[in-house]
Amino acid sequence: GAGVSQSPSNKVTEKGKDVELRCDPISGHTALYWYRQSLGQGLEFLIYFQGNSAPDKSGLPSDRFSAERTGGSVSTLTIQRTQQEDSAVYLCASSLAFGNGPQYFGPGTRLTVL
């Protein structure tokens, strides 16, 4: 595709439910990044993938958060037992290789936990 796409664009869920957020990177980009932007806050790094591997999970806020990437392409970010503080815009970005070149951002998924 022409750019990074994310789905859904908006997600409203009840506290305690699980949610899955999807990211389709630019074709050929081996590196994929997940970020979070809470209301009124700056961007926060969550996790990155080089290929299907995620060497650094230290940015994930809690063990309720997990991410996977299969086939070196699509990635899903899963939040289990959502809490109100999980409400944020979740952004995905990709680059040609990890730490190499500009990162291209998707439009984000706005998650609201009621």
Add this chain to the structure above:
Amino acid sequence: KNEVEQSPQNLTAQEGEFITINCSYSVGISALHWLQQHPGGGIVSLFMLSSGKKKHGRLIATINIQEKHSSLHITASHPRDSAVYICAVRSNYGGSQGNLIFGKGTKLSVKP
């Protein structure tokens, strides 16, 4: 203290003014990014630089590695430049190599 500091936090300018946004960082880096986030939330990568200066249209970005400082300049500003400008650095230390560390952003409003 944040690892990436931006100033000013908010900036209001009149159309046509020359604008400078500053970014200072305290960690070792391999690259610095300037990003633009529009009111709708979309983020665009403006520049990635590791030394010197880059120019694209009315935008100029400079970096001084020794001083750990970068500036983003906008010449002949226009209302459509109104956005949040974010400085982000790619660290080169430890297990966080390659991760972007973000500044809190500078909100620019350009009045006609």
